[in-house]
Amino acid sequence: xxxxxxxxxxxxxxxxxxxxxxxxxxxxxxxxxxxxxxxxxxxxxxxxxxxxxxxxxxxxxxxxxxxxxxxxxxxxxxxxxxxxxxxxxxxxxxxxxxxxxxxxxxxxxxx
Amino acid sequence: xxxxxxxxxxxxxxxxxxxxxxxxxxxxxxxxxxxxxxxxxxxxxxxxxxxxxxxxxxxxxxxxxxxxxxxxxxxxxxxxxxxxxxxxxxxxxxxxxxxxxxxxxxxxxxxxxxx
Numbered sequence: 001x002x003x004x005x006x007x008x009x010x011x012x013x014x015x016x017x018x019x020x021x022x023x024x025x026x027x028x029x030x031x032x033x034x035x036x037x038x039x040x041x042x043x044x045x046x047x048x049x050x051x052x053x054x055x056x057x058x059x060x061x062x063x064x065x066x067x068x069x070x071x072x073x074x075x076x077x078x079x080x081x082x083x084x085x086x087x088x089x090x091x092x093x094x095x096x097x098x099x100x101x102x103x104x105x106x107x108x109x110x111x
Numbered sequence: 112x113x114x115x116x117x118x119x120x121x122x123x124x125x126x127x128x129x130x131x132x133x134x135x136x137x138x139x140x141x142x143x144x145x146x147x148x149x150x151x152x153x154x155x156x157x158x159x160x161x162x163x164x165x166x167x168x169x170x171x172x173x174x175x176x177x178x179x180x181x182x183x184x185x186x187x188x189x190x191x192x193x194x195x196x197x198x199x200x201x202x203x204x205x206x207x208x209x210x211x212x213x214x215x216x217x218x219x220x221x222x223x224x225x226x
């Protein structure tokens with residue numbers, strides 16, 4: 001069935017360093033790829049998304065890249081700050097009106 | 112504009128008890144979803160409703176039922192709760208906020224403990 005694989009499951013970086021989280025999807029018809037940030041005890045919140053008609057999108061310190069041929073997409077966070085510490089989820093939209101989520105990456109940014 | 116709201120926030124049940132989790136959205140979205148999130152795990156889709164009057168099973172539907180009461184409301188019912196249903200339940204809706212493309216928005220979650 002459809003699935004989204006996400007790596008790594010945990011990531012620890014020093015404040016100011018960059019963090020990269022990678023996802024792979026299985027359904028070549030997927031055309032929308034959002035990223036969510038979930039702080040402890042809170043709901044997932046959309047931080048950035050990309051559609052299949054573009055290869056890269058940037059919003060301040062956050063960027064997402066998409067390789068449709070390889071069915072990979074990645075989240076890049078530059079100049080990380082302690083407040084970036086959270087769990088990040090990638091997802092892929094299926095034409096069956098569903099989002100399939102990755103299993104999450106716990107990012108810890110140490111001061 | 113409250114977005115997606117859920118009630119209750121917390122609930123403790125005994126095995127075999129029933130309850131209904133309520134969800135409402137005021138964004139005029141067509142699609143609504145129920146997910147469960149277990150500790151250290153991702154979001155697993157239980158049921159979804161692409162439009163008023165339709166519902167479909169997701170990845171983990173066993174032990175649950177849903178009702179799309181109207182366009183705003185989508186409820187999740189546990190007929191006979193089991194300890195394996197201890198989880199955090201998120202409702203979500205899919206739509207297009209002003210100035211952005213369509214995306215999915217989550218409610219604050221319901222923490223359920225089944226003893």
